[in-house]
Amino acid sequence: MAIxxxxxxxxxxxxxxxxxxLDGFDLGVGALHLFARDDKERRIFLNAIGPVWDGNEVxxxxxxxxxxAGFPSAYATICETFYSLIMILLAAIxxxxxAIEFRSKVENRKWRYLWDLIFSLASILMAFIIGVIxxxxxxxxxxxxxxxxxxxxxxxxxxxxxxLGLTAxxxxxxxxxxxxxxxxxxxxxxxxxxxxxxAIIVFLMFYLMTSLATVMYMPHMLDRMRAAPWLFIxxxxxxxxxxxxxxxxxxxxxxxxxxxxxxAIAFLFFLFGIGIYPNLVRSSINPAxxxxxxxxxxxxxxxxKVILIVACIGVPLVLAYGFWIYRIFRGxxxxxxxxx
Amino acid sequence: xxxxxxxxxxxxxxxxxHYLYPPLSIGLGLMxxxxxxxxxxxxxxxxxLMTKFWVKIFALTFALGVATGIVQVFGFxxxxxxxxxxxxxxxxxxxxxxxxFAFFLEAGFIGIxxxxxxxxxxxxxxxxxICTALGAHFSAIWIIVxxxxxxxxxxxxxxxxxxEAHAVMxxxxxxxxxPSTLDRLTHVVIGAWMTGAFMVxxxxxxxxxxxxxxxxxxxxxxxxxxxxxxxxVLQLISADSTAxxxxxxxxxxxxxxxxxxxTAPHTPMNLIxxxxxxxxxxxxxxxxxxxxxxxxxxxxxPVRGLDQFPEEDWPPVPAVFxxxxxxxxxWGAMFLATVLGLILWKRKTFEKSKWINRFLVLSIxxxxxxNQAGWFTAEMGRQPWIxxxxxxTPQGVxxxxxxxxxxxxxxxxVCIYILLFVLFCFLLNRKIQGGPTxxxxxxxxxxxYRDPYESTxxxx
Numbered sequence: 001m002a003i004x005x006x007x008x009x010x011x012x013x014x015x016x017x018x019x020x021x022l023d024g025f026d027l028g029v030g031a032l033h034l035f036a037r038d039d040k041e042r043r044i045f046l047n048a049i050g051p052v053w054d055g056n057e058v059x060x061x062x063x064x065x066x067x068x069a070g071f072p073s074a075y076a077t078i079c080e081t082f083y084s085l086i087m088i089l090l091a092a093i094x095x096x097x098x099a100i101e102f103r104s105k106v107e108n109r110k111w112r113y114l115w116d117l118i119f120s121l122a123s124i125l126m127a128f129i130i131g132v133i134x135x136x137x138x139x140x141x142x143x144x145x146x147x148x149x150x151x152x153x154x155x156x157x158x159x160x161x162x163x164l165g166l167t168a169x170x171x172x173x174x175x176x177x178x179x180x181x182x183x184x185x186x187x188x189x190x191x192x193x194x195x196x197x198x199a200i201i202v203f204l205m206f207y208l209m210t211s212l213a214t215v216m217y218m219p220h221m222l223d224r225m226r227a228a229p230w231l232f233i234x235x236x237x238x239x240x241x242x243x244x245x246x247x248x249x250x251x252x253x254x255x256x257x258x259x260x261x262x263x264a265i266a267f268l269f270f271l272f273g274i275g276i277y278p279n280l281v282r283s284s285i286n287p288a289x290x291x292x293x294x295x296x297x298x299x300x301x302x303x304x305k306v307i308l309i310v311a312c313i314g315v316p317l318v319l320a321y322g323f324w325i326y327r328i329f330r331g332x333x334x335x336x337x338x339x340x
Numbered sequence: 341x342x343x344x345x346x347x348x349x350x351x352x353x354x355x356x357x358h359y360l361y362p363p364l365s366i367g368l369g370l371m372x373x374x375x376x377x378x379x380x381x382x383x384x385x386x387x388x389l390m391t392k393f394w395v396k397i398f399a400l401t402f403a404l405g406v407a408t409g410i411v412q413v414f415g416f417x418x419x420x421x422x423x424x425x426x427x428x429x430x431x432x433x434x435x436x437x438x439x440x441f442a443f444f445l446e447a448g449f450i451g452i453x454x455x456x457x458x459x460x461x462x463x464x465x466x467x468x469x470i471c472t473a474l475g476a477h478f479s480a481i482w483i484i485v486x487x488x489x490x491x492x493x494x495x496x497x498x499x500x501x502x503x504e505a506h507a508v509m510x511x512x513x514x515x516x517x518x519p520s521t522l523d524r525l526t527h528v529v530i531g532a533w534m535t536g537a538f539m540v541x542x543x544x545x546x547x548x549x550x551x552x553x554x555x556x557x558x559x560x561x562x563x564x565x566x567x568x569x570x571x572x573v574l575q576l577i578s579a580d581s582t583a584x585x586x587x588x589x590x591x592x593x594x595x596x597x598x599x600x601x602x603t604a605p606h607t608p609m610n611l612i613x614x615x616x617x618x619x620x621x622x623x624x625x626x627x628x629x630x631x632x633x634x635x636x637x638x639x640x641x642p643v644r645g646l647d648q649f650p651e652e653d654w655p656p657v658p659a660v661f662x663x664x665x666x667x668x669x670x671w672g673a674m675f676l677a678t679v680l681g682l683i684l685w686k687r688k689t690f691e692k693s694k695w696i697n698r699f700l701v702l703s704i705x706x707x708x709x710x711n712q713a714g715w716f717t718a719e720m721g722r723q724p725w726i727x728x729x730x731x732x733t734p735q736g737v738x739x740x741x742x743x744x745x746x747x748x749x750x751x752x753x754v755c756i757y758i759l760l761f762v763l764f765c766f767l768l769n770r771k772i773q774g775g776p777t778x779x780x781x782x783x784x785x786x787x788x789y790r791d792p793y794e795s796t797x798x799x800x
Binding site for chain 2: 047050051052054055057058060061062064065066068069070071072073075076077078079080081083084086087090091093094095097098100101102105106146148149299300302303306307310311314315318321322325328329336337339
């Protein structure tokens with residue numbers, strides 16, 4: 001019984017969800033950064049994510065570290081085949097991280113504008129590439145029997161992949177807007193309120209297009225749900241969560257709006273995890289035989305056991321102090337002499 | 341150039357650039373823990389000032405460490421996919437542990453350390469500082485466990501044949517505590533601590549030269565010198581133990597470090613020299629018998645030379661030889677700097693002696709040289725193996741990538757890293773020039789809300 005493989009797959013899925021929910025608002029804030037009207041507002045944006053963004057980005061390392069440990073072949077194949085995409089993603093991550101750190105260090109208009117621009121563009125680029133990589137995992141990549149890759153860089157940018165990339169940008173932008181609403185007050189709060197409705201509408205449009213495209217062109221994503229119809233609950237939950245965001249905003253309940261937006265992201269990413277299961281990397285040449293699944297890509301049971309123990313000790317700790325840190329920094333952003 | 345060589349250049353370069361920052365965050369982590377501890381104990385404002393100053397530099401270093409470190413997580417799979425499949429079962433668990441235990445601790449608590457001064461009590465803030473520093477140390481532990489496993493594999497079995505062959509973990513404990521882990525961990529962590537100590541010494545010496553922030557520099561210099569003088573001695577002990585381990589576990593590497601081509605009694609230790617790989621001779625000033633003595637505690641026992649191993653298993657001798665000696669010279673320079681600093685302390689002439697202070701300002705370079713040269717010795721000495729005696733480097737490379745892709749990514753990273761390093765130096769210099777800021781001096785609304793987009797009078 002491949003119980004360990006399934007548990008480890010679930011852990012990686014949960015890491016993906018945590019990454020998407022947490023770094024999602026970081027990226028969203030970045031995407032909206034240039035819409036702020038003056039330097040003070042931009043500093044408030046940065047300090048809203050300031051104490052937590054690098055903790056959030058660690059989830060990305062956990063996803064790939066977890067894959068390296070649990071599914072070495074899948075990790076190697078993904079890194080090797082998405083080489084150029086990952087290089088661009090890395091450049092974006094680097095520039096985004098240093099832009100946050102460097103931006104406020106020098107009081108010079110051009111310096112700050114340059115880093116503002118880099119921060120915002122890098123955030124959008126990261127969201128887009130994450131979407132593109134997910135789309136290619138859904139669609140499948142040309143892999144032969146031995147896991148060799150036959151394809152090139154341009155093939156990654158199919159219309160479906162671009163659509164999913166844009167959907168990811170729209171999703172994170174909405175999430176970021178709701179997050180900022182929760183973290184700001186006064187005139188800035190009212191200003192951001194005006195962004196939320198357009199952000200939700202844009203996201204809904206992309207969401208509908210992506211759903212239609214998936215049902216029409218990627219029917220294998222529904223196989224799992226046909227086999228177990230109760231999984232359709234996840235779809236319903238995702239829709240209800242999305243619908244709840246504008247309702248809470250309308251009521252002025254920013255906290256619940258953020259929770260709804262978070263759970264919408266969580267359910268959408270779970271849908272992705274359910275859809276591709278049990279494949280980790282789908283082969284478009286022969287999906288049935290050449291794909292890397294969580295069974296043929298898994299590490300030995302002895303390794304899976306050890307990393308499961310590591311995860312059982314580590315993850316609760318991480319969640320406990322992560323929760324504590326978020327509690328310490330709850331409430332509206334106030335600038336002080338230690339801020340960015 | 342082929343993909344293997346290009347991939348080696350890329351990986352080496354990525355790691356070398358990354359390794360500019362973590363030793364400083366580990367070292368400064370220790371220094372900040374001591375400083376804030378002293379503040380909580382003595383309540384002297386100088387210590388609080390020091391803590392706040394160094395925390396900001398820590399944050400800058402940390403951001404660059406993270407930015408260049410994320411590249412490493414992908415670096416294995418991107419260029420070394422075959423290697424990743426081979427070691428994933430073993431190596432991956434160490435990396436996953438690093439993520440869960442180290443990165444989260446560091447990245448989580450650094451928020452409180454940086455921005456939590458007003459939000460939590462001093463004790464809780466100190467707790468956050470300790471956790472951040474611990475996180476920095478943990479991240480050294482797991483990556484060195486993984487790397488040491490590549491040097492001296494243990495606790496594994498090989499499954500599969502040919503291209504399918506891969507290592508499977510049989511004993512987690514043996515894997516973690518493989519023969520070289522503890523020696524190498526001590527050696528690297530002490531090296532990182534020295535980087536922190538000399539950073540403090542260097543900046544304080546600069547303030548003495550410029551006659552600024554006297555109190556700050558005085559306390560900082562004394563603290564830095566105390567830590568440095570302990571570490572310089574400890575590092576020597578650790579180096580001895582590490583070298584003995586290498587002699588036992590990786591004799592080819594050890595022979596290459598000292599250029600021992602022929603096995604002969606009274607093996608000499610080279611002070612300075614160069615290796616001619618064509619004629620297989622070392623031209624140098626030597627102390628006869630010293631290497632035998634350091635390895636086996638008597639002057640006659642021969643050290644195993646390269647002649648006892650097939651030539652295709654030899655590391656690149658000249659490079660390993662020079663990097664190894666460069667590391668030793670850097671240690672010598674640090675020793676000298678510490679002694680000179682202690683003399684100034686004894687004579688109470690920190691502010692007067694110009695030349696020694698100039699030397700101390702430069703002293704931050706020595707631990708950097710030692711750290712980098714030490715890594716190059718260790719990793720080039722492991723060649724031609726990617727996993728010692730299990731997998732050769734060319735066998736580990738990715739099949740799906742082509743040379744042009746690697747050249748493209750190398751070019752991109754060289755540009756990014758140089759840019760980042762220049763900016764890092766620029767901001768570090770700015771911070772040092774700005775000096776420690778007195779409590780509350782920045783609290784005015786005017787300063788906080790200064791808007792460079794609107795303010796017409798630009799500050800020079």
